[in-house]
Amino acid sequence: MFKFELLKTAKDSKARLGKITTNHGEIETPIFMPVGTRATVKTMTPDELKEIGSQIILSNTYHLFLRPGTEIIEKAGGLHKFMNWDKPILTDSGGFQVFSLSDNRKITEEGVHFRSHIDGSKMFISPEKSIDIQNILGSDIIMAFDECAPYPVSHEYIDNSMRRTLRWAERCKVHHKNTDNQTLFGIIQGGMYKDLREISAREMVDMDFKGYSIGGLSVGEPIDLMNDILDFTTDFMPESKPRYLMGVGSPDYLFEAVERGVDMADCVLPTRIARNGTVLTHNGKIAIKNALYKEDFSALDKECDCYTCRNFSKAYIRHLFNVDEILGMRLATIHNLYFLLDMMKNIRESIRGDYFLEYKDDFYKKYGYK
Ligand SMILES: CNc1nc2cc3nc[nH]c(=O)c3cc2[nH]1
Numbered sequence: 557m558f559k560f561e562l563l564k565t566a567k568d569s570k571a572r573l574g575k576i577t578t579n580h581g582e583i584e585t586p587i588f589m590p591v592g593t594r595a596t597v598k599t600m601t602p603d604e605l606k607e608i609g610s611q612i613i614l615s616n617t618y619h620l621f622l623r624p625g626t627e628i629i630e631k632a633g634g635l636h637k638f639m640n641w642d643k644p645i646l647t648d649s650g651g652f653q654v655f656s657l658s659d660n661r662k663i664t665e666e667g668v669h670f671r672s673h674i675d676g677s678k679m680f681i682s683p684e685k686s687i688d689i690q691n692i693l694g695s696d697i698i699m700a701f702d703e704c705a706p707y708p709v710s711h712e713y714i715d716n717s718m719r720r721t722l723r724w725a726e727r728c729k730v731h732h733k734n735t736d737n738q739t740l741f742g743i744i745q746g747g748m749y750k751d752l753r754e755i756s757a758r759e760m761v762d763m764d765f766k767g768y769s770i771g772g773l774s775v776g777e778p779i780d781l782m783n784d785i786l787d788f789t790t791d792f793m794p795e796s797k798p799r800y801l802m803g804v805g806s807p808d809y810l811f812e813a814v815e816r817g818v819d820m821a822d823c824v825l826p827t828r829i830a831r832n833g834t835v836l837t838h839n840g841k842i843a844i845k846n847a848l849y850k851e852d853f854s855a856l857d858k859e860c861d862c863y864t865c866r867n868f869s870k871a872y873i874r875h876l877f878n879v880d881e882i883l884g885m886r887l888a889t890i891h892n893l894y895f896l897l898d899m900m901k902n903i904r905e906s907i908r909g910d911y912f913l914e915y916k917d918d919f920y921k922k923y924g925y926k
């Protein structure tokens with residue numbers, strides 16, 4: 557089943573409070589979704605993810621299609637069982653990963669021919685194939701197969717690409733049968749061109765998907781351009797359906813997206829930078845490997861009550877990174893994810909209490925954005 561309830565919209569911005577209900581549980585929005593590309597949110601156990609408040613995680617059609625392959629996941633009884641995660645899972649449709657990971661790919665009306673980035677073997681994914689793979693994975697929310705165009709690129713390129721993505725979306729909708737257990741989102745494209753964004757949004761809305769992603773952003777464009785296109789695009793999206801901005805994840809990007817009416821977002825950023833020792837704190841980012849923290853026995857963030865901050869010091873975590881101990885990556889990941897999930901919880905509270913913009917302002921000042 558799938559239900560989206562719009563609980564409240566802010567008076568002084570497009571920020572909104574909502575709740576999604578799926579077969580595997582509820583998701584409070586606005587929500588940040590940790591990314592578990594290859595059936596794991598790197599370094600985290602499912603219990604640790606639950607403990608920090610993860611309500612839904614992402615996984616990836618392209619990667620799982622290549623390894624371990626759909627046969628093994630099918631035999632395991634689907635992705636939830638395979639990775640022992642019993643809450644909601646959202647899967648991307650594979651388009652973005654094909655374009656960003658594999659080379660000498662060829663886009664045709666039928667689908668995309670490419671070589672595996674693992675062993676170079678010839679592969680092909682079509683809209684129908686993407687739906688079939690996601691059906692075997694058994695994710696609760698699945699994405700239509702699309703092309704996320706590069707940036708910058710011509711209006712003509714985007715026009716052709718966006719219209720092909722619309723035709724692919726139609727094919728996905730026709731092919732998707734498992735509608736009781738899996739909810740298909742359409743992905744709005746159109747690059748940085750408002751005329752093409754409007755066409756894509758209107759045509760996608762006419763296809764009556766149960767939710768919509770805003771694709772083709774967070775592809776290297778300046779944040780102001782992204783915000784402008786995002787603000788324009790959400791105005792064409794139905795209020796009664798969830799809006800998912802793909803690939804967004806640092807604190808400012810999340811605040812700006814919520815302010816423009818986005819309900820869901822995902823990004824590898826917090827987990828990726830954690831493994832490199834970059835830690836999010838209320839006073840901005842810190843590089844924990846820095847000698848500055850050699851004898852600093854305080855918590856990563858004095859305002860954080862995550863497992864890492866309650867039990868370990870900067871000096872200890874710096875030591876772990878310095879001697880390449882895996883625990884360092886784990887503790888930094890727990891903290892970064894908790895930081896963002898807790899920030900999203902505070903954002904939801906601020907919308908509920910009609911002080912979202914004030915909360916954003918306070919957060920920005922302390923974080924050092926302003
Ligand atoms: C990290 N930035 C980013 N991750 C994305 C994933 C996507 N998937 C499908 N379609 C997209 O347009 C798309 C855009 C994205 N931008």
Ligand SMILES: [Zn+2]
Pocket residue numbers: 856857860861862863864865866890891894895
């Ligand atoms: Zn912490």
